[in-house]
Amino acid sequence: MTALSENLSKPVVASSRPAASKRRQRSWLALRGALDRLAAIIFMIVAWQLAAQFWIGEKWISTPVKIAERLWEMLLDGSLQIHTWETFKEAFVGLLMGVALGIVGGMILGLSRRLSEAIDPVLMGIYSLPRVSLAPMFVIWLGIGLLAKATLVASMVVFVVMLNVREGIRSIDRDHIDAFRSMNASRWMMWRHVMIPSMIPWLLASIRIGIGMALVGAVVGELIGASQGLGWYVSSSSSIYDMTGAFTALVVLMILAMIFNFALSLLEKRLMFWRPSVSS
Incomplete structure (x- = not known):
């Protein structure tokens, strides 16, 4: 034994x-x-x-040593937290607005091919408009507060998310849908096991692109009209030839983008654990 x-x-x-x-x-x-x-x-x-x-x-380009010294000075006097939080807030709120609207619009266009083909020329025309040139209009319409900056950011992100979600729904394998229908699966089961898993990779890819666009939109909005924020700090420092201050703000923006992407990577691992390339 x-x-x-x-x-x-x-x-x-x-x-x-x-x-x-x-x-x-x-x-x-x-x-x-x-x-x-x-x-x-x-x-x-x-x-x-x-x-x-x-x-x-x-x-002309300052040095990493001087930028580290400026970061420490700004951290001590609190200006680093104020400017960083302002830009983070504008980019994050605008990104959420753009993603939410893009998901809804992309799902509608993906499920209705006739509607999508009808408004596609107009949609692409609006998407091609440079939102940077529209920034002053957002300030005139909505003021120089958070709403104007977040709306500008959302207008830059929404089309990327919408087009990617639409293509994600269109790329769903019809055999999977037919198989679920043959088993009398409910509409919720169809969405839960077929539609949403097929859409998630496209959505995450669009959000990754939208992160950079969100930070650009927030900075552009601050350049047009603001009294604080990293974009405002870049403009203010450049106007007095303070390259250390301008590059310091750019470095902080780069760190913000890295944090956003790291958080998205964690979310991607959680939502797409079934993909070997993501889970490994």
Whole structure:
């Protein structure tokens, strides 16, 4: 009985080894990716410092050392938190507005091909309008507060989300729909297991594009009319040839974009755990 139990336990030990090996491999790949990103950041900082000192000149592009000093000064006097929060608020609220409207519009257009084909020329015409040139109109209509900046951001994001969601719905495999219909699946089950999973990759891709557009829209709105925010700080610093201040605000904007993308990556892993490329 002891020999039999030992033989039965051997496959269990053997089967646990590949799982442990895969976990170690995933951990090593994650560590290697983090080290590669850190090395890339260090390389860019060193290249920037050398270019400012020996090639372009500090008065034109400042230096990472001076920017770090300015960040510390702004952190101590509280201006960093004020300007960063203002831009973050405008970009985030506008991004949420654009994503919500884009999902609704994309679903309507994706489910109604006739409607989509009818308004597609007008939709593409409006999408082609440079929202930067419309920024002064938003300020005139809605003032210089949060609503004007968020609406400008939403107008830049909504079309990207809408078009991607529409294509995501159109790309659904008809065989999957027919299979669910043959099993008398309810409309909710159809959406839960076919429509939404097919739409999520397109939606996340559009949000990733929209993150950059949201920050650009917030900065443009602040350049047109604002008294605080990172965009306003860039304009104010540039007007007095304070390149350190201008580049400091740009660095903070870059960090905000990285935070937004990192949060989206976490959401992507949670929503698309079934994809090996995402879960690994």
